[in-house]
Amino acid sequence: MSATPKQVIYPMRYLRPLWENPADAEAAFKSRLADFLGGGVDVVPLGRARAGIHLAARFARLRTGNRSRVVMLPHTIPDVINMVRFADCEPVFVDTLPDSTNVDFDHLTEVVDDKTCCVLITHYHVNQERIGDIRELCRQRDVMLFDDCAIALEGDYQGRCMGATTDASIFSMSGFKSLNYVWGGALATDREDIAAYMNDELATFPELTPAQYKEHMLAVLKYDLATRPGIFSGVTFPAIRRKSRVGCGQEALCFVRRETEAIEETVLSRPRPGVLGELVRKLDTVGQRLAHRRMIAAVYDRFFADRRVAPEASDAVRAGSCFTFYPILVAPERRDRIYRQMIERGYHIGLSVYPNAHETEAFSSVSGRSRNISRLVRSMVSLPTHPKVTRDYAQALATMLSKMACHFVPAIAFV
Numbered sequence: 124m125s126a127t128p129k130q131v132i133y134p135m136r137y138l139r140p141l142w143e144n145p146a147d148a149e150a151a152f153k154s155r156l157a158d159f160l161g162g163g164v165d166v167v168p169l170g171r172a173r174a175g176i177h178l179a180a181r182f183a184r185l186r187t188g189n190r191s192r193v194v195m196l197p198h199t200i201p202d203v204i205n206m207v208r209f210a211d212c213e214p215v216f217v218d219t220l221p222d223s224t225n226v227d228f229d230h231l232t233e234v235v236d237d238k239t240c241c242v243l244i245t246h247y248h249v250n251q252e253r254i255g256d257i258r259e260l261c262r263q264r265d266v267m268l269f270d271d272c273a274i275a276l277e278g279d280y281q282g283r284c285m286g287a288t289t290d291a292s293i294f295s296m297s298g299f300k301s302l303n304y305v306w307g308g309a310l311a312t313d314r315e316d317i318a319a320y321m322n323d324e325l326a327t328f329p330e331l332t333p334a335q336y337k338e339h340m341l342a343v344l345k346y347d348l349a350t351r352p353g354i355f356s357g358v359t360f361p362a363i364r365r366k367s368r369v370g371c372g373q374e375a376l377c378f379v380r381r382e383t384e385a386i387e388e389t390v391l392s393r394p395r396p397g398v399l400g401e402l403v404r405k406l407d408t409v410g411q412r413l414a415h416r417r418m419i420a421a422v423y424d425r426f427f428a429d430r431r432v433a434p435e436a437s438d439a440v441r442a443g444s445c446f447t448f449y450p451i452l453v454a455p456e457r458r459d460r461i462y463r464q465m466i467e468r469g470y471h472i473g474l475s476v477y478p479n480a481h482e483t484e485a486f487s488s489v490s491g492r493s494r495n496i497s498r499l500v501r502s503m504v505s506l507p508t509h510p511k512v513t514r515d516y517a518q519a520l521a522t523m524l525s526k527m528a529c530h531f532v533p534a535i536a537f538v
């Protein structure tokens with residue numbers, strides 16, 4: 124069985140969207156995505172998804188006057204936290220439950236205070252479990268609630284699509300997402316005041332230029348080419364295997380993200396019309412990809428039901444989740460060895476998709492707690508679910524990993 128990459132770039136046209144100028148592209152994008160999200164929301168197109176975090180935090184601060192604290196999860200890329208700081212807000216970190224990506228609700232109630240302007244929750248491979256309770260807490264304390272749905276497009280919660288369960292939702296449509304271009308995103312909200320503010324702000328932003336897309340486009344294209352079938356099996360994966368034999372604690376074939384010290388012009392920019400046209404063109408493919416990921420997740424469930432991340436998540440929440448990866452738990456002290464041995468046996472898997480930013484120098488002094496996240500990022504192994512992963516491949520991978528786990532780690536120590 125040939126090696127399959129842990130992650131792929133879904134097909135996209137790289138250059139053509141930079142020069143196309145379809146009529147009414149923005150109106151079509153807003154209308155189609157709003158319908159896709161179940162209707163009843165306004166959609167604001169973003170040149171870069173992280174602009175939605177920045178503008179949402181700024182709106183919450185302005186709305187609440189002297190409040191400036193944003194309670195958020197540090198299990199994210201550092202630039203998400205930078206977007207909050209660039210809005211003149213103070214991040215405060217809330218922890219997750221043990222072995223979980225679900226917010227520790229008790230801790231959340233402690234850190235949401237009279238200086239908090241908003242709470243930002245993140246949906247990971249499995250959606251947040253207690254959205255209703257979090258929403259009610261925010262209502263009682265007059266705090267706004269936003270959710271980062273970067274990897275949760277077309278997820279749902281209690282019959283409502285992500286994008287309609289909080290005051291505003293931010294979606295990413297950059298290179299690695301199920302609906303993708305080099306950069307891109309959207310904010311969805313059912314509040315007229317938020318939509319009006321966002322649209323007024325976006326109207327002042329310049330349009331992204333082809334030159335601004337270029338640098339990131341080359342990085343995405345490089346990863347795309349490296350993970351295409353012939354190149355991956357013949358060149359890329361042998362290189363990954365060689366690196367894993369000498370490396371420790373780091374993934375091979377990582378996509379390096381550049382973090383910023385000041386807000387970039389590209390963030391405060393609008394998407395090109397051709398990019399919006401490209402996203403609209405591919406919107407109908409999202410459901411097919413989601414159905415495939417959920418099918419592969421069901422295969423893994425048969426092997427790892429007692430070892431999955433967020434074990435407390437209900438069947439209903441898991442059924443509405445997007446499973447960009449399928450994360451499981453292993454003993455932290457054994458994780459790197461298991462990872463390297465799976466690579467050695469021909470299976471490309473990942474580790475934690477995000478770091479604990481609280482452990483980085485830039486954010487180590489941020490108030491809050493993240494001890495459960497610290498353990499989680501050292502205990503997680505992420506299994507691929509994308510459309511190039513067949514049912515047979517997923518079963519073979521899970522069988523091998525199950526045998527390896529039993530060999531390396533006593534069952535009681537595995538979880």
